[in-house]
Amino acid sequence: MARLYVRSGLDPDEPDVPVAVLLVDPEGTPGERAVARLGDYCHEVNGWACLLRTDGWAEQARDGGQLVVDVAVYPSALLAVGVDPADFTGRSVVDPEAVVILRAQTAAAPEASVRLSEGTVVFTTGLDIPLDELLATYDDWPMVLAPPPEEFYDNDDDDRCPEPQPEWTP
DSSP, X not given: OOEEEXXXXXXXXXTTSOEEEEEEOTTSSHHHHHHHHHGGGOEEETTEEEEOTTTEEEEEEEETTEEEEEEEEOHHHXXXXXXXXXXXXXXXXXXXXXXXXXXXXXXXXXOTTOOOOSSEEEEXXXXXXXXXXXXXXXXXXXEEEOOOOSSOOOGGGOOSSOOOOOOOOO
């Protein structure tokens, strides 16, 4: 079962800012397996495996004091890593075309006044060890899920693309 924590010191640019940390088991639930497979679809950025926001994101919310993270992914990204989107019935509250493949919540309620980093860090491990021990021994790139995009691209209603221009002839 996925585990969600809040921990400071992970972002070298903002070491004092707490970050949502999600641990998924690559042999765990269907949602955990899907998140783990998305690691192969990420792009490397400064030692982190980043999923593009055009493919998926993490939605952070508070529920009764607990932090809840929903991992939302577009069907095309799931298909690219061999995951059938039809296996998941949940939909993103931000964009209903995106499928929620995993929901996790913290065991302890983080302070309501604490400003969390916008991103969610994902570690893939089958080990049932404390987070501090995992962080000390993890030798792979963690995955970063950004917050939802602020603007969505709609193929059917795109007025940003100019009309085709006639070919230029000398």
